[in-house]
Amino acid sequence: MSDPKPTYLRDYRPPAYRVTHTELTFDLDPAATRVKARLHLERHPERESGLPLTLDGERLVLKAIAIDGQPLEEDEYALTEDGLTVHRVPERFLLDTEVEIAPEANTALEGLYQSGGMYCTQCEAEGFRRITYYPDRPDVMATFATTVIGDAKREPVLLSNGNPVERGELPGGRHFVTWEDPHPKPCYLFALVAGDLEKVEDRFTTMSGREVTLQIWVEAENLGKTDHAMASLKRAMTWDEQTYGREYDLDRFMIVAVNDFNMGAMENKGLNIFNSAAVLTHPHTATDAAFQRVEGIVAHEYFHNWSGNRVTCRDWFQLSLKEGFTVFRDQCFSADTNSAPVKRIEDVSFFRTAQFAEDAGPTAHPIRPDHYIEITNFYTLTIYEKGAEVVRMLRNLVGWEAFRRGSDRYFERFDGQAVTIEDFVGCMEEASGQDLSQFMRWYSQAGTPEIDAHGEYDYANAEYRLILRQRTPATPDQPDKLPLHIPIRLGLVGTKSGRDLPLTLDGESLGTDAVIHLREDEQEFVFTEVSEAPVPSLARGFSAPVKLRFPYGREDLAFLLANDSDGFNRWDAGQRLAMLALDDLIAAHRNGVEKVMDSRVVEAFRTLLSQDSDDKAVLAEMLTLPSEAYIAEQQPLVDVDAIHAARTFVKQSLAMALRDEFLAVFEANRSEAPYAPEPEQIAARSLKNVALSYLMAIEDEEGIELVQRQFAADHNMTDVRHALTLLVHSSRDDLAEPALRRFGEKWAHDPLVMDQWFSIQVTRPQPDALERVKFLMEHPAFSLKNPNKVRALIGAFAGQNRVNFHRADGEGYRLLADVVIELNRLNPEIAARIITPLTRWQRFDEARQALMKAELERIRAEELSPNVYEVVQKALA
Numbered sequence: 001m002s003d004p005k006p007t008y009l010r011d012y013r014p015p016a017y018r019v020t021h022t023e024l025t026f027d028l029d030p031a032a033t034r035v036k037a038r039l040h041l042e043r044h045p046e047r048e049s050g051l052p053l054t055l056d057g058e059r060l061v062l063k064a065i066a067i068d069g070q071p072l073e074e075d076e077y078a079l080t081e082d083g084l085t086v087h088r089v090p091e092r093f094l095l096d097t098e099v100e101i102a103p104e105a106n107t108a109l110e111g112l113y114q115s116g117g118m119y120c121t122q123c124e125a126e127g128f129r130r131i132t133y134y135p136d137r138p139d140v141m142a143t144f145a146t147t148v149i150g151d152a153k154r155e156p157v158l159l160s161n162g163n164p165v166e167r168g169e170l171p172g173g174r175h176f177v178t179w180e181d182p183h184p185k186p187c188y189l190f191a192l193v194a195g196d197l198e199k200v201e202d203r204f205t206t207m208s209g210r211e212v213t214l215q216i217w218v219e220a221e222n223l224g225k226t227d228h229a230m231a232s233l234k235r236a237m238t239w240d241e242q243t244y245g246r247e248y249d250l251d252r253f254m255i256v257a258v259n260d261f262n263m264g265a266m267e268n269k270g271l272n273i274f275n276s277a278a279v280l281t282h283p284h285t286a287t288d289a290a291f292q293r294v295e296g297i298v299a300h301e302y303f304h305n306w307s308g309n310r311v312t313c314r315d316w317f318q319l320s321l322k323e324g325f326t327v328f329r330d331q332c333f334s335a336d337t338n339s340a341p342v343k344r345i346e347d348v349s350f351f352r353t354a355q356f357a358e359d360a361g362p363t364a365h366p367i368r369p370d371h372y373i374e375i376t377n378f379y380t381l382t383i384y385e386k387g388a389e390v391v392r393m394l395r396n397l398v399g400w401e402a403f404r405r406g407s408d409r410y411f412e413r414f415d416g417q418a419v420t421i422e423d424f425v426g427c428m429e430e431a432s433g434q435d436l437s438q439f440m441r442w443y444s445q446a447g448t449p450e451i452d453a454h455g456e457y458d459y460a461n462a463e464y465r466l467i468l469r470q471r472t473p474a475t476p477d478q479p480d481k482l483p484l485h486i487p488i489r490l491g492l493v494g495t496k497s498g499r500d501l502p503l504t505l506d507g508e509s510l511g512t513d514a515v516i517h518l519r520e521d522e523q524e525f526v527f528t529e530v531s532e533a534p535v536p537s538l539a540r541g542f543s544a545p546v547k548l549r550f551p552y553g554r555e556d557l558a559f560l561l562a563n564d565s566d567g568f569n570r571w572d573a574g575q576r577l578a579m580l581a582l583d584d585l586i587a588a589h590r591n592g593v594e595k596v597m598d599s600r601v602v603e604a605f606r607t608l609l610s611q612d613s614d615d616k617a618v619l620a621e622m623l624t625l626p627s628e629a630y631i632a633e634q635q636p637l638v639d640v641d642a643i644h645a646a647r648t649f650v651k652q653s654l655a656m657a658l659r660d661e662f663l664a665v666f667e668a669n670r671s672e673a674p675y676a677p678e679p680e681q682i683a684a685r686s687l688k689n690v691a692l693s694y695l696m697a698i699e700d701e702e703g704i705e706l707v708q709r710q711f712a713a714d715h716n717m718t719d720v721r722h723a724l725t726l727l728v729h730s731s732r733d734d735l736a737e738p739a740l741r742r743f744g745e746k747w748a749h750d751p752l753v754m755d756q757w758f759s760i761q762v763t764r765p766q767p768d769a770l771e772r773v774k775f776l777m778e779h780p781a782f783s784l785k786n787p788n789k790v791r792a793l794i795g796a797f798a799g800q801n802r803v804n805f806h807r808a809d810g811e812g813y814r815l816l817a818d819v820v821i822e823l824n825r826l827n828p829e830i831a832a833r834i835i836t837p838l839t840r841w842q843r844f845d846e847a848r849q850a851l852m853k854a855e856l857e858r859i860r861a862e863e864l865s866p867n868v869y870e871v872v873q874k875a876l877a
């Protein structure tokens with residue numbers, strides 16, 4: 001096999017022919033589905049006459065082909081492994097093809113496949129070419145008419161995009177439904193679902209008074225788990241009308257829950273297909289976090305109807321155009337619906353852990369990459385989350401009103417078109433009158449900018465000088481970086497008053513909370529009329545996706561933790577303070593020196609615990625130590641054992657010193673009230689459960705008793721799962737085993753709960769975790785063919801169980817490589833994702849580096865899918 005070739009952004013050209021209308025007929029069969037396609041084609045006005053017609057197609061068996069009703073002779077076209085070329089075609093014509101495909105053999109879950117008893121499709125990014133011959137690129141937008149023929153008993157429900165226009169019986173117990181989608185769309189938004197499904201239905205009246213039917217389709221046993229998704233959908237529809245003026249545009253909106261799905265969900269026009277984990281909830285099966293995730297994903301997919309579907313991407317290099325904007329939209333929606341500061345804290349702590357690691361590793365890439373081998377490898381935290389941070393910076397730079405005008409302009413001007421990131425930013429420039437040319441570098445430069453800040457207070461002149469230096473480290477293919485335009489939101493907190501001081505810069509008064517613009521490598525800002533010595537509070541709300549260093553002393557951080565008016569930075573000050581203590585303890589562990597707890601951290605926690613907090617959710621975040629993954633991100637060289645030991649030591653020290661305080665918080669936040677996924681309840685539960693983790697940290701009688709009681713009370717999944725995790729992650733196997741057994745037996749029938757059961761076990765710090773993974777891979781509920789199971793068992797072990805995955809004997813690496821090799825054949829997309837922890841070898845000691853690289857080499861020696869090839873190649877470059 002020859003090495004797969006990259007695609008380059010600079011090679012973009014419009015297609016030679018465009019499709020104005022697409023008619024499809026599916027005659028479903030597990031082993032031999034027939035797909036007839038009639039494409040209405042015409043020459044693209046910007047391309048010359050006489051070009052051949054090239055269509056994408058993979059794993060298709062061509063049965064018939066005709067142009068304008070005339071079957072083609074064999075010398076009139078050519079077939080290859082990845083497509084079909086017709087040498088000569090008219091300027092406008094009809095192309096008819098018929099192909100055969102085998103959904104039951106499709107384990108990659110791209111194109112048409114079977115999940116349980118049902119048929120479903122996944123076409124983004126390039127899956128439609130596994131369904132029929134087509135120009136499988138997002139800049140070809142057509143209206144679709146789709147007829148689905150299935151067995152009336154096995155597939156009573158036949159769905160596709162748009163509106164059903166005809167249905168009827170056919171001989172042999174078959175039936176059909178025809179769907180029409182009036183909105184031109186790229187084929188990646190095509191969808192088909194067929195099976196024995198039940199629906200829950202609701203209605204929504206849009207702002208202009210149109211009635212929309214809302215349906216969620218699930219397998220019968222899941223009918224009781226759709227309420228939250230439906231409520232979330234209606235909230236999202238209202239929010240998009242009120243916030244962006246965007247209205248839904250079809251008579252019906254459907255969501256389908258599917259058990260086998262590579263990603264979270266997919267925004268197919270009018271027919272969103274969801275991983276069942278991203279839509280089904282019930283108080284007894286889903287945690288608060290899962291409820292919130294479902295709400296966010298339902299909203300995300302719904303918002304794509306405008307940011308993605310009505311206005312789509314010209315090519316896949318522009319992926320962040322729809323994903324960055326839509327993630328930003330769903331983040332704001334969730335912030336408006338729940339606790340806004342907590343949403344920001346959660347998003348940022350995830351971002352700084354996972355996206356920073358991506359940006360610092362061998363697969364680092366810009367938000368708009370300039371080449372790729374396999375586009376499915378680019379559905380990344382950089383495209384999604386960093387893309388959203390960049391849109392957020394834009395909103396902050398131009399202000400909400402101009403941003404909204406720019407957004408209106410974008411949707412109006414480009415409705416029905418496939419466009420670029422310049423088109424989007426251009427609308428923001430027009431609406432605001434600002435020059436965003438330097439800002440555009442955020443889209444082309446990879447890597448996390450680092451800002452070194454320091455400041456000086458001049459008593460005599462009442463001035464505060466702040467000096468900022470920016471530098472973006474080299475990333476693969478990009479040795480040299482240019483300075484970025486970085487908005488820094490800040491305040492100066494007076495050390496006497498504890499208040500934000502008025503800011504005066506260059507004679508202009510800016511209020512007490514302002515944004516300064518860093519554009520040069522180094523810039524100095526002199527604030528005048530500063531009446532007392534301040535501690536600066538920098539990059540408030542994480543105003544830019546950067547690493548900002550400032551030489552804060554521990555007193556400064558304790559001061560900010562107590563006084564900063566910005567909730568996010570208050571939390572961040574606590575994290576920085578904890579990090580300083582953790583750094584000392586990591587060093588102590590490595591040097592074999594006795595560990596001593598920093599009393600300032602204890603006192604800061606004591607203060608937090610004794611205050612009457614009006615925001616319990618924020619308090620819960622403040623009481624949570626940085627995760628092992630985040631701590632690792634801050635170290636020059638990762639020592640997983642030292643990190644684990646240091647963090648455990650801090651947790652136990654706090655638990656011993658503040659036992660009564662934690663107990664009081666635990667008791668004050670218990671509740672027997674019926675479960676509701678509402679912000680106040682969620683906040684109280686998370687605070688109570690954080691307290692419980694501390695109470696269990698030293699595993700004394702009382703802590704154990706409380707955890708066991710919470711587990712036995714069986715009140716809701718959030719509490720049960722938390723209690724079970726504390727038991728299983730403790731040293732008390734005598735308590736863990738019966739609880740695990742009870743939970744496993746009770747939920748054996750529920751795949752989504754079994755996923756949690758798997759994850760809890762394989763993330764335990766005890767040394768048997770790896771053996772457990774192997775053992776559980778043989779469990780009847782596990783399957784390598786189901787992506788959720790792979791993520792729950794292998795993904796959780798390799799990604800979250802740092803001490804055991806990085807075992808010094810290399811067995812963790814070997815296990816992951818074995819799985820990657822097997823998945824490379826079954827599901828290349830998942831194989832290429834699950835491999836990530838192995839690609840981060842540069843961060844570890846030499847012995848581990850060698851072991852990790854050896855496993856990557858072993859993988860590289862296999863016959864690889866382009867997906868895995870691309871990642872392994874970069875990791876070993």
Ligand code: PHE
Pocket residue numbers: 122124125262263264265266267300301304323379
């Ligand atoms: N476009 C989907 C989303 O973010 C994600 C997705 C990509 C799903 C590719 C499936 C395949 O909403």
Ligand code: ZN
Pocket residue numbers: 300304322323326
């Ligand atoms: Zn999306």
